[in-house]
Amino acid sequence: MDLFIEQTVSGLATGAIYACLALAVVMIYQAIDHFNFAQGEMAMFSTYIAWYLMDDAGLGLPFWVAFVACIVLSFIGGAAIERIVFAPISDAPVLSHIIVFIALFSMFNSLAGFLFDFTPKNFETPFGHTPFIDGVISSHRVGMIAVTLILLGLIYAFFRFTPIGLAMRAAAASPESARLVGVRVGFMLALGWGLAASVGAVAGMLIAPITFLTPDMMLGTLLYGFAGAVVGGLTSPLGAVIGGFMVGILENWMGTFVVGSQLKLTVALVLIIVVLLVKPAGLLGRVVVKRV
Amino acid sequence: MKMLTTTMVSAVALTLAIGAAEARNAPGVTAKEIKIGNTNPYSGPAAAYSAIAKAIGACFDMQNGEGGVNGRQINFISVDDGYSPPRTVEQTRKLVEREKVAFLFQGLGTPTNSAVHTYMNKKKVPQLFVATGATKWGDPKNFPWTMGWQPNYQSEGIAYARYLLENNPDAKIGILYQNDDYGKDYVHGLENGLGAKAASMIIARESFEVTDPTVDSPIVNLKNSGADTFYNISTPKFAAQAIAKNFELNWAPLHLLNSVSNSIGSVVSKAGFEKGQGMISAAYLMDPTDPEWKSHDEYKAWNAWMDEYYPDGDKADSFTVLGYSACKTMIHVLENAGDDLSRENIMAQAASMKNYRAPMLLPGIKINTSASDFYPIEQWQLMRLKGEGWERFGDIIDGAVGSGS
Numbered sequence: 100m101d102l103f104i105e106q107t108v109s110g111l112a113t114g115a116i117y118a119c120l121a122l123a124v125v126m127i128y129q130a131i132d133h134f135n136f137a138q139g140e141m142a143m144f145s146t147y148i149a150w151y152l153m154d155d156a157g158l159g160l161p162f163w164v165a166f167v168a169c170i171v172l173s174f175i176g177g178a179a180i181e182r183i184v185f186a187p188i189s190d191a192p193v194l195s196h197i198i199v200f201i202a203l204f205s206m207f208n209s210l211a212g213f214l215f216d217f218t219p220k221n222f223e224t225p226f227g228h229t230p231f232i233d234g235v236i237s238s239h240r241v242g243m244i245a246v247t248l249i250l251l252g253l254i255y256a257f258f259r260f261t262p263i264g265l266a267m268r269a270a271a272a273s274p275e276s277a278r279l280v281g282v283r284v285g286f287m288l289a290l291g292w293g294l295a296a297s298v299g300a301v302a303g304m305l306i307a308p309i310t311f312l313t314p315d316m317m318l319g320t321l322l323y324g325f326a327g328a329v330v331g332g333l334t335s336p337l338g339a340v341i342g343g344f345m346v347g348i349l350e351n352w353m354g355t356f357v358v359g360s361q362l363k364l365t366v367a368l369v370l371i372i373v374v375l376l377v378k379p380a381g382l383l384g385r386v387v388v389k390r391v
Numbered sequence: 392m393k394m395l396t397t398t399m400v401s402a403v404a405l406t407l408a409i410g411a412a413e414a415r416n417a418p419g420v421t422a423k424e425i426k427i428g429n430t431n432p433y434s435g436p437a438a439a440y441s442a443i444a445k446a447i448g449a450c451f452d453m454q455n456g457e458g459g460v461n462g463r464q465i466n467f468i469s470v471d472d473g474y475s476p477p478r479t480v481e482q483t484r485k486l487v488e489r490e491k492v493a494f495l496f497q498g499l500g501t502p503t504n505s506a507v508h509t510y511m512n513k514k515k516v517p518q519l520f521v522a523t524g525a526t527k528w529g530d531p532k533n534f535p536w537t538m539g540w541q542p543n544y545q546s547e548g549i550a551y552a553r554y555l556l557e558n559n560p561d562a563k564i565g566i567l568y569q570n571d572d573y574g575k576d577y578v579h580g581l582e583n584g585l586g587a588k589a590a591s592m593i594i595a596r597e598s599f600e601v602t603d604p605t606v607d608s609p610i611v612n613l614k615n616s617g618a619d620t621f622y623n624i625s626t627p628k629f630a631a632q633a634i635a636k637n638f639e640l641n642w643a644p645l646h647l648l649n650s651v652s653n654s655i656g657s658v659v660s661k662a663g664f665e666k667g668q669g670m671i672s673a674a675y676l677m678d679p680t681d682p683e684w685k686s687h688d689e690y691k692a693w694n695a696w697m698d699e700y701y702p703d704g705d706k707a708d709s710f711t712v713l714g715y716s717a718c719k720t721m722i723h724v725l726e727n728a729g730d731d732l733s734r735e736n737i738m739a740q741a742a743s744m745k746n747y748r749a750p751m752l753l754p755g756i757k758i759n760t761s762a763s764d765f766y767p768i769e770q771w772q773l774m775r776l777k778g779e780g781w782e783r784f785g786d787i788i789d790g791a792v793g794s795g796s
Contacts, residue, residue, distance in 0.1 A: 102615040109607045116604060209435075217436050218657040219628045230639065237639045310604055311661060313628050315436065319602030351608045360598050360609050361570055 106351040112240040114347020115247050119302035120324030121339035126298050126331045128292020132271045137203035139317030142299030144207045145173040146307050162225050170297045177296025178289040211314040222307035243305045254336045326367040330374050332384020419493035421449040426466045428486035431594045432474035433648040434770040444469045446714025449701035460725045476506035484505045512536045529765035542768045546706045546790030548580020551647050563594045565618030570598040577624040614642040620649045627658045634662035646670040660733040672697050677751050680707050689750040716751040
């Protein structure tokens with residue numbers, strides 16, 4: 100029974116990682132109606148910026164100053180990517196966008212390695228690594244779950260209650276109609292990219308103290324994040340968070356009690372396929388009907 | 392007339408003899424030069440390893456400054472493969488077929504060397520002292536042109552097994568390993584070393600994939616298995632995670648950390664020294680940061696060489712020590728080959744080293760090879776984390792593959 104509880108709590112903590120990243124995935128999906136394959140690498144790069152701002156070898160700023168600065172910088176960076184790279188090809192087919200996503204993926208990965216090298220870096224946490232429940236969960240992991248839930252609340256409120264959130268959803272769902280009612284679609288897209296980059300930055304800063312900061316830290320994580328987002332529904336922030344936690348816990352249960360550790364990754368992939376087959380919109384996503 | 396004939400005959404004989412000698416020498420060998428090829432990751436995720444090739448280049452520079460090897464200068468051609476096997480193939484073919492190097496030396500990486508393993512053996516070009524710890528390089532029957540240098544992963548597993556059998560024969564071992572050839576090599580070594588007791592001593596095995604974000608879940612399982620000894624076979628990022636996670640779970644087994652991840656700078660200090668106290672790992676080279684060696688002649692020579700020939704290099708980086716020591720081994724082999732620099736003889740010399748001590752190996756460790764033993768270094772010394780450094784203890788342990796109890 101001990102093992103069951105420990106694996107569940109550990110899955111919950113890992114699930115928080117996935118939930119964070121799934122939130123960023125949902126954010127960008129709401130804004131541009133696509134997956135962004137470079138999401139994980141952008142988040143990783145943001146985390147390196149935060150590390151540089153904080154580390155003694157860099158600027159040596161206090162954690163919270165670096166935290167806020169990193170979010171702001173990531174926002175500007177995300178918006179800039181949309182303006183510089185995606186605005187010119189906004190009418191191009193989806194395939195072109197996907198190629199650019201992959202290009203960005205590889206650019207951020209190489210750039211991080213080139214600038215900061217490949218050895219693992221230690222990333223500070225304001226929550227500390229002291230045991231929260233002795234031998235089960237540490238204070239950082241509890242802090243991380245809390246921040247994920249706060250982030251969820253903010254994003255939910257943003258889309259639900261602010262006019263700009265509504266405009267953004269409109270711009271993604273139906274650009275033409277949105278434009279006709281006076282929404283500046285280009286501006287909304289840039290805003291969406293900026294916000295997604297900021298959410299990714301927060302996710303990166305929460306994940307790095309656990310996984311250690313390396314250029315490849317998001318490689319596998321993003322896959323689980325995608326799985327979380329798909330399970331919960333790509334259009335629902337709450338669904339993404341629930342999906343992330345579910346993937347984390349399921350992965351541990353399956354790995355420990357059912358299929359063994361060698362097939363854990365497969366579980367995430369099977370989950371994506373099953374959900375897409377059975378309930379394509381995810382647990383909480385809304386069914387999108389498109390007129391052809 | 393008779394004299395003329397004799398002269399002519401001897402002249403022809405002489406020409407033939409010279410021709411034969413030249414034919415015997417490998418391509419890339421002239422009276423003044425030996426061309427040696429190398430592939431290394433100067434770019435990409437494994438770029439940190441290129442410090443080894445840079446050190447080797449600097450070491451050959453010093454040798455050339457001192458007159459080369461038997462009057463020949465060494466022309467070390469090291470090219471970038473980005474740790475990508477297809478590029479290794481392309482670069483290796485270029486080195487062998489266009490540059491016409493005599494042989495390859497210290498090519499870096501297991502997947503990269505694997506990609507050209509068959510090619511080199513088909514072409515009968517020596518693939519000497521490859522810079523990887525995989526056990527597969529010591530297979531003279533099937534691959535007589537390939538040889539490793541550093542001790543292989545299995546031998547390290549055997550060294551830990553010997554330690555356990557001697558000090559804690561009732562240990563309950565839980566293994567965490569990366570699910571690939573590297574991880575399985577280490578597991579295999581431990582099993583070999585434990586021999587008949589492997590089945591009863593190893594009570595849990597948990598694997599992880601390189602794509603996994605964390606190793607939390609397998610460690611929770613190992614803790615719950617009741618293991619009192621934790622055999623940690625993981626690369627730096629995961630090793631640091633494991634050290635931190637054990638601490639978080641209040642799990643304090645005897646922690647055997649594979650040498651792949653025993654760097655103080657990039658693993659132990661990142662995880663936190665207080666979390667890793669008492670861990671055991673293994674070494675075969677002198678640690679350049681260990682004050683114990685400051686007065687050792689070999690350290691002094693290495694230090695002077697770093698200052699003069701590789702001033703950009705990091706003196707705390709053990710890769711520079713590895714490169715230097717491997718380069719000295721290569722020079723030793725070439726010196727022994729004398730003027731017969733055929734590929735066959737270079738290989739034969741590499742396979743007949745007897746108690747050779749390459750500088751900067753730990754005292755007591757010797758290199759031995761034979762026609763049937765293509766594992767140059769197979770000895771280890773264990774060390775324990777104390778404070779902010781490793782403290783070596785016990786005798787040199789022999790980890791020869793197949794020498795399990």
